[in-house]
Amino acid sequence: MSNQSTNAMVELIKVSKTYHPNIQALKDVSISIRSGEMVFITGRSGAGKTTLLKLLCKMELPTRGLVEIDGSDIRKVRGRNLSYLRQQIGVAYQDFKLLTDRTVAQNISIAMEVSYRKPQVIKKRVKTLLEELDLTDKHSSMTGDLSRGEQQRVAIARAVANSPKLILVDEPTGNLDATTTGRVMDMLIGLNDSGATVLIATHDHTIYRDVDHRLLELRGGQMHQLRDGVMQ
Amino acid sequence: MSFVFAVLRQVFRNFRQTWLSQLMTLLTVSLSVFIFAFFYLVYLNMLNIGDKLGYDLRLIVYLEEEPIPELQEQLRRKILAFDEVEEIHFVSRAEAFERFKTQLGEDQDVLEDMPEDFLPPSIEVVPLKNLRSLNQVKLFSEYLSKLPGTIKVQYGQDWIERFYYFTRLVSIIVVLSAGLLILTSVFMVSYKIRLTIIGRKEELELLKLVGATHSYISTPFLVEGILQGLLGATLGLTSLFGLFYWIKMKFSGPGILNIFEFSFFGPPTIVMIAIVSILLCLTGSYSSMRKYLRT
Ligand SMILES: Nc1ncnc2c1ncn2[C@@H]1O[C@H](COP(=O)(O)OP(=O)(O)OP(=O)(O)O)[C@@H](O)[C@H]1O
Numbered sequence A: 001m002s003n004q005s006t007n008a009m010v011e012l013i014k015v016s017k018t019y020h021p022n023i024q025a026l027k028d029v030s031i032s033i034r035s036g037e038m039v040f041i042t043g044r045s046g047a048g049k050t051t052l053l054k055l056l057c058k059m060e061l062p063t064r065g066l067v068e069i070d071g072s073d074i075r076k077v078r079g080r081n082l083s084y085l086r087q088q089i090g091v092a093y094q095d096f097k098l099l100t101d102r103t104v105a106q107n108i109s110i111a112m113e114v115s116y117r118k119p120q121v122i123k124k125r126v127k128t129l130l131e132e133l134d135l136t137d138k139h140s141s142m143t144g145d146l147s148r149g150e151q152q153r154v155a156i157a158r159a160v161a162n163s164p165k166l167i168l169v170d171e172p173t174g175n176l177d178a179t180t181t182g183r184v185m186d187m188l189i190g191l192n193d194s195g196a197t198v199l200i201a202t203h204d205h206t207i208y209r210d211v212d213h214r215l216l217e218l219r220g221g222q223m224h225q226l227r228d229g230v231m232q
Numbered sequence B: 001m002s003f004v005f006a007v008l009r010q011v012f013r014n015f016r017q018t019w020l021s022q023l024m025t026l027l028t029v030s031l032s033v034f035i036f037a038f039f040y041l042v043y044l045n046m047l048n049i050g051d052k053l054g055y056d057l058r059l060i061v062y063l064e065e066e067p068i069p070e071l072q073e074q075l076r077r078k079i080l081a082f083d084e085v086e087e088i089h090f091v092s093r094a095e096a097f098e099r100f101k102t103q104l105g106e107d108q109d110v111l112e113d114m115p116e117d118f119l120p121p122s123i124e125v126v127p128l129k130n131l132r133s134l135n136q137v138k139l140f141s142e143y144l145s146k147l148p149g150t151i152k153v154q155y156g157q158d159w160i161e162r163f164y165y166f167t168r169l170v171s172i173i174v175v176l177s178a179g180l181l182i183l184t185s186v187f188m189v190s191y192k193i194r195l196t197i198i199g200r201k202e203e204l205e206l207l208k209l210v211g212a213t214h215s216y217i218s219t220p221f222l223v224e225g226i227l228q229g230l231l232g233a234t235l236g237l238t239s240l241f242g243l244f245y246w247i248k249m250k251f252s253g254p255g256i257l258n259i260f261e262f263s264f265f266g267p268p269t270i271v272m273i274a275i276v277s278i279l280l281c282l283t284g285s286y287s288s289m290r291k292y293l294r295t
């Protein structure tokens, strides 16, 4: 077996997260996600999916246990190194976190600007992404004026814009019709094919029903594997 | 894309979003630079004038009669007992008459009928040229007038004394307005940047999440502080120079202000004021930024 394909991008060992005052969102979760893998995480509302994703980009710290991204303990990554790590992680948040008084193009550019991409490169990338997600005519609209489904796609576009090694997507298709869902999934699968590790938290069984990637389920904060992925 | 470009772009965006409050801050900084520089300029010019006055300052002790050499020696010792002096010079009746004659110049024929000894003999005492001896010139003159055989003591009138009192007052105002400059620059800039931070919390939080380094987030604000300081100093000093120039033009020609040469700050002082103003504004924005990034 090739050593490279077994490199863990995400490593969680006995991770628990308790929110104040005493809400146990995650209990002894241990998973290992190989570099280049695509994984679906499902579970009922409140099962801890968002919490899990937040631990991976250090938006929250684990109460117990070890969280490693690409070999480094998330607790020990600080300051400049944390910034560089986050530049490698693209996150589409469940609540989008869009700047509603900025245009679609400006929102998508932010992550690329932060890692000092050239303006021409940013412009081109934004154009491509908008085409892929069927948002071309919204280029200069304020994101605050968009529909939920459009905002959702802008959030996804921003997450993947900077070609991150690790893509975390929280409920990507909640507000989308079947066709648009198809477009979004095609894009994510395409990025996975070109090497990105992709984690998708979702309730939507239609998006993982017809693919053969690994499927995990969180139940009351505990992790269960429903289906073993087939590595290409 | 380079760091410098990213910073300038963000400075430009900040300016577009908050230009009104930035303008207010700039005007406040300019005004306090102006007030401080105004009093400082007044103070420097007064010191300058004081130097000139001090240079001419001498006490003239009129005596009842011409002292014999031995008495001269005694008087000299008595004078030196009060304080060290620059020079002591005994002027005899004849010398006083001669001097008066040369002072009159072409009009000296009015002296023709006067006896050569109508002027009293005197001692000219030139105090040391420093501020201390100027400040105690009154005490000195009282001391001299009590020496035996003196008629009266004359010196550059008591307005010299008032002048020095006034100089000290101005120096206090300079210190106070320097305090004003410090307070307004640091607090206005830091307050303004804190407001901006609160107003853009969402964006700054997002920047952290997508991996913006601390310097990416904070440098634009620091540059903004530097610009506020630089432009504030420029604006303040330029308007002061305008005022200075106007006063100079207005009062040129014969008049009492014309006795003295007024001068503006030299280049080193201008640079110093600008640097101090920049540092103060930088301190203001740095303190706000640090408070934000720490949390
Ligand atoms: N900041 C917080 N403070 C306190 N409790 C929290 C916080 N964030 C999440 N929780 C709780 O932790 C549990 C897991 O929340 P989480 O958001 O991870 O669920 P989820 O699986 O993403 O749900 P959904 O599918 O509705 O998005 C929930 O009970 C939630 O109420």
Ligand SMILES: [Mg+2]
Pocket: A049, A050, A051, A094, A170
């Ligand atoms: Mg969630």
